[in-house]
Amino acid sequence: MAVNPKDRPSEERINDFDEVNLGYTDEEAVKEAQRCKECGVCIKGCPVRINIPAFISQIKKKNFKRALSIIEKDNILPGICGRVCPQENQCEARCIMDNPINIGALERFLADKKVPKDIGIYPSKNNKKIAIVGSGPAGLTSAFELKKSGFEVVVYEALHKLGGVLRYGIPNFRLPDEIIDEEIEQLKKMGVQFRTNFLIGKTLYLDELLDKFDGIVIATGAGLPRYLKIPGENSIGVFFANEFLTRINLMKAYKFPEYHTPIYKGKKVVVIGGGNVAIDAARVARRLKSEVMICYRRLEEDMPARNEEIQHAKEEGIEIKTLLNPKKIISKDDGKIKKVKFVKMKTVGKQQDGRNAVVETEEYIDIETDIFIEAIGQIPNKIIQQNSKGLEFDSWNSLKIDENMETTKNNVWAAGDVVSGAATVIKAMGEAKKAAEKIIKEIGG
Amino acid sequence: MRNQIVKKEKIASKTYSFWIYHPEIVSHYKPGQFIILRVTEKGERIPLTIVEVDREKEIFRIIFQVVGKSTRLLSKIDENEMILDILGPLGNEVRINKDVANILFVGGGIGIAPLFSKIKEFLKEKKLKGSVILGARSSENLILENEILEITRNIYITTDDGSKGKKGFVTDALRDLLNTNEDIDLVISAGPVKMMKKTVEIAKKNKIDILVSLNTLMIDGTGMCGGCRIEYDNKTRFTCVDGPVFDGYKVNFQQLIKRNNQYHSHECKIKNLEDNL
Ligand SMILES: Cc1cc2nc3c(=O)[nH]c(=O)nc-3n(C[C@H](O)[C@H](O)[C@H](O)COP(=O)(O)OP(=O)(O)OC[C@H]3O[C@@H](n4cnc5c(N)ncnc54)[C@H](O)[C@@H]3O)c2cc1C
Ligand SMILES: Cc1cc2nc3c(=O)[nH]c(=O)nc-3n(C[C@H](O)[C@H](O)[C@H](O)COP(=O)(O)OP(=O)(O)OC[C@H]3O[C@@H](n4cnc5c(N)ncnc54)[C@H](O)[C@@H]3O)c2cc1C
Ligand code: SF4
Ligand code: SF4
Ligand code: FES
Numbered sequence: 001m002a003v004n005p006k007d008r009p010s011e012e013r014i015n016d017f018d019e020v021n022l023g024y025t026d027e028e029a030v031k032e033a034q035r036c037k038e039c040g041v042c043i044k045g046c047p048v049r050i051n052i053p054a055f056i057s058q059i060k061k062k063n064f065k066r067a068l069s070i071i072e073k074d075n076i077l078p079g080i081c082g083r084v085c086p087q088e089n090q091c092e093a094r095c096i097m098d099n100p101i102n103i104g105a106l107e108r109f110l111a112d113k114k115v116p117k118d119i120g121i122y123p124s125k126n127n128k129k130i131a132i133v134g135s136g137p138a139g140l141t142s143a144f145e146l147k148k149s150g151f152e153v154v155v156y157e158a159l160h161k162l163g164g165v166l167r168y169g170i171p172n173f174r175l176p177d178e179i180i181d182e183e184i185e186q187l188k189k190m191g192v193q194f195r196t197n198f199l200i201g202k203t204l205y206l207d208e209l210l211d212k213f214d215g216i217v218i219a220t221g222a223g224l225p226r227y228l229k230i231p232g233e234n235s236i237g238v239f240f241a242n243e244f245l246t247r248i249n250l251m252k253a254y255k256f257p258e259y260h261t262p263i264y265k266g267k268k269v270v271v272i273g274g275g276n277v278a279i280d281a282a283r284v285a286r287r288l289k290s291e292v293m294i295c296y297r298r299l300e301e302d303m304p305a306r307n308e309e310i311q312h313a314k315e316e317g318i319e320i321k322t323l324l325n326p327k328k329i330i331s332k333d334d335g336k337i338k339k340v341k342f343v344k345m346k347t348v349g350k351q352q353d354g355r356n357a358v359v360e361t362e363e364y365i366d367i368e369t370d371i372f373i374e375a376i377g378q379i380p381n382k383i384i385q386q387n388s389k390g391l392e393f394d395s396w397n398s399l400k401i402d403e404n405m406e407t408t409k410n411n412v413w414a415a416g417d418v419v420s421g422a423a424t425v426i427k428a429m430g431e432a433k434k435a436a437e438k439i440i441k442e443i444g445g
Numbered sequence: 446m447r448n449q450i451v452k453k454e455k456i457a458s459k460t461y462s463f464w465i466y467h468p469e470i471v472s473h474y475k476p477g478q479f480i481i482l483r484v485t486e487k488g489e490r491i492p493l494t495i496v497e498v499d500r501e502k503e504i505f506r507i508i509f510q511v512v513g514k515s516t517r518l519l520s521k522i523d524e525n526e527m528i529l530d531i532l533g534p535l536g537n538e539v540r541i542n543k544d545v546a547n548i549l550f551v552g553g554g555i556g557i558a559p560l561f562s563k564i565k566e567f568l569k570e571k572k573l574k575g576s577v578i579l580g581a582r583s584s585e586n587l588i589l590e591n592e593i594l595e596i597t598r599n600i601y602i603t604t605d606d607g608s609k610g611k612k613g614f615v616t617d618a619l620r621d622l623l624n625t626n627e628d629i630d631l632v633i634s635a636g637p638v639k640m641m642k643k644t645v646e647i648a649k650k651n652k653i654d655i656l657v658s659l660n661t662l663m664i665d666g667t668g669m670c671g672g673c674r675i676e677y678d679n680k681t682r683f684t685c686v687d688g689p690v691f692d693g694y695k696v697n698f699q700q701l702i703k704r705n706n707q708y709h710s711h712e713c714k715i716k717n718l719e720d721n722l
Contacts, residue, residue: 158532158665158667159532159665159667160483160490160529160530160532168669196530197530197531197532198469198532199532199533199535199667202473202533202534202535203469203470203473203532203533203534204469204473205473223667223668223669224668224669225669225670225671227671227681229681233681234674234675234676234681234697234700234704236703236704236707239671239672240670240671240672242669242670242671243664243670243671243672246664246665246669246670247664250664251489251490251664252487255487258487259487259488260485260487260488260489260514260515261489261490261664262708264707264708334703335700335703335704381667381668381669381686383667383668383686
């Protein structure tokens with residue numbers, strides 16, 4: 001029987017921003033580990049290729065420190081990945097067991113043990129310098145790999161805090177700040193240098209970085225919100241999910257006025273979208289004591305969010321309405337939102353990706369609300385190219401790269417959401433590792 | 446050290462001028478740009494215009510008015526101390542058509558600070574012809590008069606209470622000047638949103654182009670959150686990355702005024718809490 005880590009009861013957790021999932025106790029972890037056949041099939045499902053059977057084997061023997069050091073050979077962010085990786089589509093999807101081993105939960109368990117970690121200082125040994133732009137999972141991973149190989153590494157980040165979406169997007173109840181801090185601290189100890197408040201393209205230009213460094217990794221993510229472009233969108237009470245989440249996660253507006261950034265609250269909140277971002281925004285709103293509804297244009301089975309998170313949202317009392325697409329926002333005289341007009345959708349067979357295709361019907365409904373949050377996707381922003389030439393983007397703003405992860409500009413590589421469009425933490429990390437390997441091959445000598 | 450306040454001055458009632466050391470911001474600065482700063486670990490990110498730079502000393506200047514919590518905390522930082530976080534230069538360089546020859550600048554209140562960066566650029570650096578209307582509630586609120594006088598003698602001053610210059614509003618002076626001076630081919634306006642809205646209406650009546658320097662609420666300043674958005678030419682634009690200077694004819698001011706008041710009740714709450722301390 002699989003051992004699953006416990007969640008805090010939903011009535012309790014909607015009152016705070018503390019973590020929902022409690023993680024394993026030692027006994028639970030060992031028991032879960034014992035189910036593993038150590039066949040190694042799952043490794044192919046992990047984009048950073050952690051030696052999963054090896055670390056699980058050490059858990060069985062209660063050698064937690066050894067187990068963690070096996071993970072940290074390939075992944076400097078185990079506490080983060082163990083929590084937010086869509087394991088069910090990655091390593092765990094490959095597991096040979098009918099009831100897959102909870103690999104992610106075991107990884108998190110080890111990261112949380114806080115045993116003194118085996119990361120040494122890595123002196124620069126090849127006299128080569130690499131600049132990394134962006135401190136999200138892609139930037140952090142390439143920094144780790146390059147530092148390990150003896151490069152001098154400097155990470156430039158636009159915001160005042162490190163971590164990218166991990167910091168400003170994913171809420172604390174799924175990924176506490178301390179976990180991000182600790183894992184970044186490891187990188188600092190290794191000798192990676194960080195410069196916050198540097199927007200490349202404005203504070204320094206890409207071409208200036210190229211003069212000072214031997215190579216650059218662009219890992220600027222996909223931070224530009226897409227929005228519905230429907231009438232009334234700029235009414236008061238209408239948010240793009242990024243703003244709502246940034247106020248809460250980065251600026252800690254839920255602790256206003258102790259923290260100085262306010263958040264606009266409402267009795268009723270409607271969130272549009274079906275991905276992780278929509279679910280996170282809804283669960284945050286719930287913790288601000290609102291009545292929350294998620295409206296999605298397809299069916300629940302088509303929602304791209306992690307299943308576990310959809311279940312969590314439902315447990316927390318969030319209503320999910322499907323086959324609804326917003327057409328118009330109607331506001332009151334004072335500019336505040338009053339209601340949203342939706343068109344009802346219907347399914348018409350399946351798309352290529354297996355999800356339901358939908359079309360509009362002629363039926364409409366109005367839903368009254370105080371807050372309306374749009375979480376329909378993000379694309380990369382192109383600030384990095386300002387005042388420099390030679391980078392090429394496709395029509396979705398994704399940076400073009402070749403099979404060596406190199407951009408159209410010499411000595412400039414790229415990885416993560418800026419290349420793939422909004423994806424996942426572990427995909428961004430997998431690509432970042434690949435980019436680092438190419439750099440090591442090309443200029444590491 | 447980067448972020449250090451090398452010179453601090455109180456230049457008017459509740460109004461401070463800081464010169465701050467920051468080589469990268471200074472060397473990459475273009476007129477019209479701004480910074481976002483944070484004063485304490487729990488603080489907000491607030492936008493302020495870069496008023497001018499001294500390239501030799503690698504310092505830039507901000508001028509701000511104490512209006513709420515963050516600006517009050519900022520005003521308490523002493524000379525030689527550091528500002529926690531500064532990001533910039535943000536936003537775009539202010540651009541005008543090549544054929545513009547005579548500009549009328551209109552600034553109200555603290556809006557004279559952002560206006561000054563444009564006056565310096567076009568009248569001093571580019572040596573264009575121009576005149577300036579400055580307005581303030583009262584003489585003790587008027588800023589930068591002497592600095593502007595060093596650039597041009599064509600200054601018109603209005604105060605609400607008549608304590609300096611003509612009694613009245615900048616918009617009155619604007620109306621008069623546009624009616625009497627036929628050569629003006631562009632107005633650049635900065636100040637409270639309601640004032641800018643009025644100046645646009647007047648410019649429009651006189652069929653003269655007008656640029657406005659907008660101050661929306663902001664968080665990141667990098668185009669990520671969408672909180673600074675405005676309706677412009679019936680489309681959504683982000684003030685931080687598409688602005689902050691826009692063609693005044695196309696801005697939906699009605700909506701901007703409403704959006705800027707979003708957090709009014711919160712700010713009052715902070716104010717009440719502080720007043721009770
Ligand atoms: C709310 C939310 C929830 C999510 N939940 C999950 C989840 O549960 N599981 C999962 O796997 N994925 C999730 N994702 C997706 C995942 O977070 C991203 O795929 C991942 O963070 C991408 O990593 P990245 O390093 O490419 O970019 P980001 O994490 O976006 O980091 C990019 C960084 O670059 C900085 N930057 C941008 N431009 C510049 C510049 N010009 N100069 C300097 N710095 C710059 C940005 O400020 C940012 O810090 C979620 C995303 C969101 C928004
Ligand atoms: C691009 C840009 C450039 C700016 N340049 C300057 C400058 O050079 N000097 C200067 O003094 N101020 C400038 N501002 C305005 C400045 O950012 C605000 O005064 C400041 O954020 C207020 O913070 P607070 O916490 O002290 O006040 P709060 O408590 O946040 O607000 C106090 C009062 O000011 C209003 N307010 C808050 N933020 C703004 C805003 N952005 N625009 C209009 N009203 C606002 C509130 O509604 C409230 O009535 C600029 C704003 C922008 C967007
Ligand atoms: S990093 Fe993600 S995919 Fe890799 S083993 Fe851990 S949970 Fe699985
Ligand atoms: S595939 Fe499953 S059983 Fe095999 S090593 Fe991986 S976790 Fe263990
Ligand atoms: S301030 Fe966030 S997009 Fe402009």
